[in-house]
Amino acid sequence: MSDKSDRRRRGFWRSTWFFVLFVVPLAVFAVGSLFWAGGSALLAYTESNEYCTSCHELAPVVDEYHDSVHFRSASGVRAGCADCHVPNEFWPSVLDHAHALEELYRHFDGTIATPELFEENRLRLARQVWHDMETSNSRECRSCHVPDAFDFAAQRPEARTAMEPLAEEHGGNCITCHRGLVHALPDMEAAAAEEEAARMAELSGGGEGPLADTMAVLETASFSLAAGSGAADAQVFPGSLVSVLGTEGDAVHVRLDGWQQQGAERVMYALAGHRILTASLQPPAQQALQTGESQTLALTGQTWTEISLEGWLPRALLTAEIDELWAYAGETYRAACSVCHTVHPPDQFMANQWVGQMQAMRDRTTVTPEQYRLILRYLQMNARDVAGNVAGDAGSEGGEAAGAH
Ligand code: HEC
Ligand code: HEC
């Protein structure tokens, strides 16, 4: 009996059942674990600073990082490249590793192979990162900076004023305010100038765009009293409207309408009582002015006189697409002025107050001087004491059209 059962037992050890029930799963498990371990080791390696710097060390991003508090600080907590740039969650991380394949391709393509090439591409790359972080609501920052854990009272006063109001939104979207935190910012001024030049060329139709009865000035333009004289008898500022009387070659014969304040004869303003600059006038232009009715404003006692002036402007600095120009002004305003706080609606202030408000913000923004003038006019034309007397809401061009007469 015992012999038989022994044999049966040995039979089992050699049987197919044994193979199916134990050997296969074990083998699968062993091989699987090997791959798993190898896979996570590989994954871990691809999230190490060594891996990232193996490609990025030529570019200044790594040195900049070494100088930042995210690399070395009093508390000794270090954020690695991947902590900010590679998601922790499974699916976003899979997507990110797929995206890494593109980096691999670009690596061999040499897109950022030298520091010079890197700088040329820096704005594009930074925008990609900003876009990702804006979309993810700065998810990676939040893996360390748990917004509920902010002790606002312990923050520096500058930090507290900006950040405490955001408590309800769990700190807001960090990247909208904390750009250039670890790495140097791209050359934002150059980027703004480039973008402006492209938009202006588009709006002027390369100097051959359509003409219309009323056109807008794109950039600060030299105005001549006589055709072809080349004299700069006046400077006309962006956003000002002109009535078109005729053309000759590259020049357009125009009439400027506006207002003059007694005692400030050098300046043409868009509206009586409002310091909205249309043009600055040299003595010959001051002599050539046609004057209309005068009014004395009850509030200030100032006398304002309606004036107009005929002369010539370069066609390349005029556009018939006035709506497009105001749309551009509005976009530029929102992009440049929403970085640190929500944008202030244009009708929050009066036209004259916007002059000082913009001056106070001048050094904080990266707009070009021409964009600055255009934004200022946009805000003033839609200001509380101007928008009220014209149709339309903030940003409407109706305000401009009505205001220029
Ligand atoms: C095989 C080389 C290589 C490795 C390794 C590498 N990168 Fe890159 N990385 C590149 C190249 C090339 C680009 C530029 C891609 C382009 O031109 O669009 C880039 C772009 C970037 C950008 C900006 C563009 C974007 O879409 O985010 C970031 C951020 C970045 N890398 C971070 C990292 C981090 C973090 C690591 C480590 C986890 C890493 N890289 C590893 C080659 C590499
Ligand atoms: C791996 C964790 C980690 C991640 C991820 C991280 N941080 Fe930090 N951050 C820290 C630590 C730790 C400090 C404090 C260093 C110290 O002791 O001063 C810090 C400091 C800061 C400071 C103060 C800087 C200064 O110059 O004093 C700001 C602002 C900040 N982080 C914003 C961010 C933003 C925005 C992100 C996402 C892009 C981010 N952090 C991602 C850990 C992290």
Ligand code: HEC
């Ligand atoms: C509305 C703009 C804004 C937003 C959004 C914002 N911050 Fe700040 N934060 C600031 C300003 C301004 C400061 C002070 C100047 C500085 O250090 O850059 C600051 C300072 C800090 C500091 C340093 C605190 C101190 O006392 O030194 C940390 C850390 C920080 N922010 C992290 C974050 C994180 C993380 C987020 C996203 C959850 C975030 N911030 C969102 C504007 C903002």
Ligand code: HEC
């Ligand atoms: C604390 C978070 C943080 C850490 C750590 C960090 N970065 Fe960044 N990185 C950013 C942010 C934010 C941007 C977007 C540009 C900006 O605001 O400066 C960025 C942009 C970049 C870019 C695009 C080019 C540029 O200059 O904007 C590259 C490439 C890059 N990082 C690579 C790295 C590498 C490599 C490391 C590690 C050596 C690293 N980063 C560490 C937050 C971080």
Ligand code: HEC
């Ligand atoms: C770099 C950050 C930053 C940028 C960019 C910025 N601002 Fe400000 N702004 C602030 C801070 C901080 C305050 C409050 C403290 C102060 O007045 O200095 C403020 C205050 C203001 C106020 C005053 C609000 C009131 O109730 O009195 C106005 C208006 C304003 N900003 C408009 C703008 C405009 C317009 C732009 C774009 C041209 C702009 N800001 C861009 C940081 C910024």
